[in-house]
Amino acid sequence: MNEGNIHLTSAEIGSLWTGYMQDSMSKCVLSFMLKHIEDQDIKPAIQYAYDLSSNHLEQLLTIFEKENYAVPNGFTEQDVNINAPWLFTDTFCLTYVNHMAKVGMIAYSGFVSMSTREDMRNYFILALNETATLYNQTSEIALSKGINARHPYIEVPKETDYVDSKKYFSGLNPFSDKRPLNAVEISHIYMNILTNVVGVKLCLAFAQTSPSKDVQDFMLRGKEISQKHIKIFVDTLMKDDIDAPQVPDTAVSDSTTQAFSDKLLMYHMSLISASGIGNYATAAAASQRSDLMINYERLSLEVSRLAKSGADIMIKNEWLEQPPGIKDRKKLAKNKQKG
Structure with missing residues (x-):
């Protein structure tokens, strides 16, 4: 199928814009972390996250050029002072990247489900897989260093059961257990x-x-x-x-x-x-x-x-970049009448 004959949908346009904004922000934050981080067990994961954001931005720029899509301003080297004093512990950097990987997996799975064109689906599926790899990597490092936050343990069920009362859904009455x-x-x-x-x-x-x-x-x-x-x-x-x-x-x-x-x-x-x-x-x-x-x-x-x-x-402060959207038809008509 010739993707060049199929226009981007509103969902694909919005997903590409969101992806660029988030990756350009991440690249700035991660570049600051890489400048200061010392833990040699954690640093490779931060480097991998930085490389992912950089590669995604390059791929997005290629897509924008091909589609005559105006490149978002996003964030650049002007938005980070990598020479500022160290702000976070190395452990926080690992926790942060692990958390942002979770956010990224949710975002990319949504982008995949909203994309129609094969090339768009392939790009977002690859980004989803890469982000899942990052999540696994940071989770393994945290586990090996004993700094992972584990969910509470409860007993494994030994038998199945069914809800036998509407009380199962209640919880607002302060006088009942x-x-x-x-x-x-x-x-x-x-x-x-x-x-x-x-x-x-x-x-x-x-x-x-x-x-x-x-x-x-x-x-x-x-x-x-x-x-x-x-x-x-x-x-x-x-x-x-x-x-x-x-x-x-x-x-x-x-x-x-x-x-x-x-x-x-x-x-x-x-x-x-x-x-x-x-x-x-x-x-x-x-x-x-x-x-x-x-x-x-x-x-x-x-x-x-x-x-x-x-x-x-x-x-x-004029910091809020506007996502792509359709033209205001009423405004266009009024401006035409004025002309």
């Missing part, structure tokens, strides 16, 4: 604790290195929200005598020198927020206790409000 959490609910609560821990550290690092008061305040607010959500999730586990996750050392240094542009920081947080809202929606759909569903809905709204305030800051 809630049924214990099931394995699916535990897994989502645990994962959302880990992602919020990463969010707290990123917000701290970004707040202390940004020269902008608006960005600092936004990041500190994001940190407080993540800490609040962590407490809610940990308390939910503890009520069933389930241990909270043992998170590896993900400390942030005391450097206040700007390492990344405010534009990059705010875009990064918008990406993290969108990922968090998606995680909460998935967790709510998978949970069978009503109190958990309500909690996820409430917390998602809180993250959405934070994301909205972040978007306002980006618009105010």
Whole structure:
């Protein structure tokens, strides 16, 4: 099939744009990490992640040229100061890349499912496989160094069972005992604790290195929200005598020198927020206790409000790059009439 005769769909155009934005941001962050990281067990994984982003950008530029697609501005060397003092521990770099690989796998699987053209599907499938390899690599390194965060253990089921009462789905009545959490609910609560821990550290690092008061305040607010959500999730586990996750050392240094542009920081947080809202929606759909569903809905709204305030800051400072879209037909008609 001659792909040149088949136009890109809106889904493919949007997926390519999103992929370019995310890979150009990742390349900046990873270049800073590579400049400073010392652990020789961890460094190859960070290098592999950097190489993936670089290769993806090259492939995307080839696609853009072929399709006469305007190249997004994205992020460049101007958005990172690799000579700034070290900001993260080496362990945090590993945890960060592992987390972003999870985000990437979800994104690429969506891109694959929305793509029609064979060349687009092939590109996104390859990127998905490469990102899965990165996830495996970082997970293995964390496991070998004893710094991986493992989900809680519960007993393996010895027999099958069925829900025998509507009470299984209840959980809002404070005067009645809630049924214990099931394995699916535990897994989502645990994962959302880990992602919020990463969010707290990123917000701290970004707040202390940004020269902008608006960005600092936004990041500190994001940190407080993540800490609040962590407490809610940990308390939910503890009520069933389930241990909270043992998170590896993900400390942030005391450097206040700007390492990344405010534009990059705010875009990064918008990406993290969108990922968090998606995680909460998935967790709510998978949970069978009503109190958990309500909690996820409430917390998602809180993250959405934070994301909205972040978007306002980006618009105010002209940092928010607009995704491709269709022309405003009414506006075109009015402009024509004026002419």
